[in-house]
Amino acid sequence: MLLLLLIAGHETTVNLIGNSILEILREPGMAERLRADPEAIPAYVEEILRCQGSLHMATARYTTAPITLGDQDIDADEFILISLAAANRDPARFDEPDRIDLERPGSRHIAFGHGIHHCLGAALARMEATTAISRLLAKFPKMSLDGEFGDPTWRKSLLIHGLTSLPVRLAARTDSQTVSFADAARFSSRA
């Protein structure tokens, strides 16, 4: 239970925040838009959950009986991997699935799973991401990606969709203030 809570409750949220900040900083105008309208941040978090969610896969499943899913027949006792990432970019379900669209109606993604195992911490994760994004945008009005430290890099993981490092340059609130970080801060997580 502890292992589940540590991985389910920590890695997922850390990487959701990292993925969100990357997309905000590389999409021209997005940071300004969210700063001007912080009420749009929850919709932004839903879009990141959908198209840059922090889990590629749900936990493993086994079929207990033969089943047909779409045009696929699956026997009993088969091992099943469910790709949340593919489902969340399914063009049959989402118009322009690769685009972050703050006006996209409803939250129809399955980043938090579905059914009886739907994520226990979904509300907490949404709150953490919304709080982190709004505080970072408000505190660092000139935050930008810092190419000097290299490009953001993705972890090579079948399960976690997150960055190994996200070099970010923070800037002072006004030109006269200096940020006490040594030029840049790194949001990083273990590979």
Ligand code: HEM
């Ligand atoms: C961005 C953050 C998160 C994402 C993307 C996420 C995603 C998921 C997904 C996809 C499942 C279902 C797995 C399956 O059906 O195989 C799940 C289950 C679960 N999550 Fe999360 N999760 C997040 C944050 C959290 C947090 C913050 C907690 C706890 C503090 C948490 C606790 C759990 C637990 C206990 C389950 C198992 C529920 C069950 O099997 O009944 N998760 N999560």
